[in-house]
Amino acid sequence: MIVAAISFMGFSLLFYILFGGADYGAGILEFFKGKQVRKEQREVIARAIGPVWEVNHVWLVLIVVILFMGFPGLYTLITTYLHIPVLLALIGIILRGTTFAFRSYDSIRDSTQNLYSALFTLSSALTPFWLGVTAGALVAGKLDPGATRFFDAYVMPWANGFCFFMGLFTSSLFAFLASVYLIGETKQSHLKQIFRQRARGFSQLSFVLGTGVLLLSWWEAPHFFERFINSWISLTAFGLGTLSLYPVSICIREEKIALSRFFCGFQVFQILLGWFAAQYPVAVFIKNGSYPFKDFAAPTPTLFQLVVALTFGSFTIIPAIIYLLIIFKGNTNRA
């Protein structure tokens, strides 16, 4: 049951990164634009993510629900000791969601659009950063449940180079996903060209930052690094993830939209797999030790009910999402 619950969480995380991540990334990309294309680009983004963005972000809600129902101890540990980065991410989520909605559904188009856009872009970049920092803190092993001083308990767990690199890596990865995704969302060749450049730039940046995260873990989180290099799954995943950079760049050049999206998804999957394989069965590394998932797990009846609800949910939701995607994404090139 624990494994089933964790798998659901893992897949939700994967989908959140793939869909929600591309969505954040689109916001980040808005930042990097010359004035004249900015407006066109904004329209592409609004059209591309408008129908699906709410769905994309429900994945996060799902992760949180699985956490607090299935692993309440882990959930409270995160919300207690990582209060600050979680709070900052939340503020970002609020800003982003509301400004995007206001921007899309406000029927008056005037200067407030610029305000919405500025806040939207800013929060698009900061939210994934803080989410990355939070994830990093679970690995960094600086969490100290015995700490008594404010600084040690609530700041130290995440205020370090490793976590910050994780944050940067997350933002960069999301921007990369978005660029690849958006190439297929426009017909104008100069916009395609821009997204192609961004995709190339962010894939290199993500690679550098990702490797940086791993190297930093050698120094800052040796317990994790050791597990990583001793796990053949992690190493293979790292290798495959790196190797797939090559087909991605070819697909981008040749404009094989579906294939390039597939390879991106594959890459993200490898990153998560590499991470989980090194981490599992540990849920969180703390100072001088670790807590495995089973320490946090809810009693079996609860986990069972959780899995039932999630399975039922999958049967109703997945067809609905597929229908949504077919309706809005199936005919992008015709629309």
Add this chain to the structure above:
Amino acid sequence: MAITLGFHIVFAAVGMAMPFFMAVSHFRYLRRRNPVDLALTKLWSRGVAIFFATGAVSGTVLAFELGLLWPGFMKHAGSIIGMPFAWEGTAFFLEAVALGLFLYGWNRLPEWVHWFSGLVVGISGVASGIFVISANGWMNAPTGFEWTGSRATHIDPVAAMFNEAWAHQAIHMVIAAFEAVGFAVAGLHAFLLLKKINPALNLRAIKIALAFGALAAIVQPLSGDFSSRWVVENQPEKFAAMESLFHTQKGAPLHIGGIQIPGLLSFLAHRKWDAEVIGLDRFERALWPPVSIVRVAFQIMIALGVVLMLISLLYFWFAYRSRTLPSWFLRCLVVLIPSGFVAMEAGWIVTEVGRQPWIIYRVLKTSEAVTPMPGMVIHLLIFCVIYLILSIAVTWLMRRQIIVASQADGDNP
């Protein structure tokens, strides 16, 4: 937390009721092809979109805030009462998908599929509301586990979900949502109608909104009675605080304004004029809820509920007699715009503050559940400011939508 919830409850209510209004006008359009219905559907769908997005965001924040503020509560409660949240998540997911289909589905989906997707938004909105209420019901009527003094054992999430308080709270809340939203929407359109902006559209809007709102307002007292009798039986100190009954007595009178009606309280509570009603004197002073807050909130809720009920009866009378509404009645509707929501918030205060000092009734105290992290004042301040700004922004935006949409449609009917 209370602020986020108080904020979220408004959005959740709109998300529950509004899609149904929309679906009705959409249905009328598909049946009769009257452009007024189409314009109204589109106008309302913008409202739904803005409220849903903001509601989704405040919902996400809530999911985290439970843990940020009440780790002590979630540690115990998560595995017991997580189940309705899992179902709520499912319903919410469906709602998001359906809303995406509805908002962007014009001319893309077959007409009736499109209509149905709008309806699904409403159904899953109501469903997720009902699920969440289950969790709150459980805080009032904790079941499905055994408490050893420090932790819960023998957890049965199904029993926890189907707790005793769920039914009456869910019914009361769903009706309240339709009542509050119905009257708020009707009031806004009454305002536009008084200004002689697009009368056909606004009159239609009032009729649809009040068909729901007025019916809800008339049924609500019955559900309120059902709820209060549950509270009498199961949380006597809450009931005593609601009525500020300090002494246990037989044939307890009901105070309305300055008037006393002997025995009525006993009758309402136990259906017997001379039944004994338990007062606060039966409980330790330390376990009293803040009596004056609960009392005042309760009275506000009752007073507004009665006013809305009377107005609703009046409305049906008008609707029966003639097709137009007198302008003084429209003015009343304008004045009553916030009333349903105020009543709803007051009711929320009654149930939440009335349960204090407990967060899980007679199991865990609120003070034991709060986060150990210092500096919470800053956290609360940040959220107060954010929600204040958001409320202002949403109000301002809605105003813009309504004015613009009404004017645009008024020019070419």
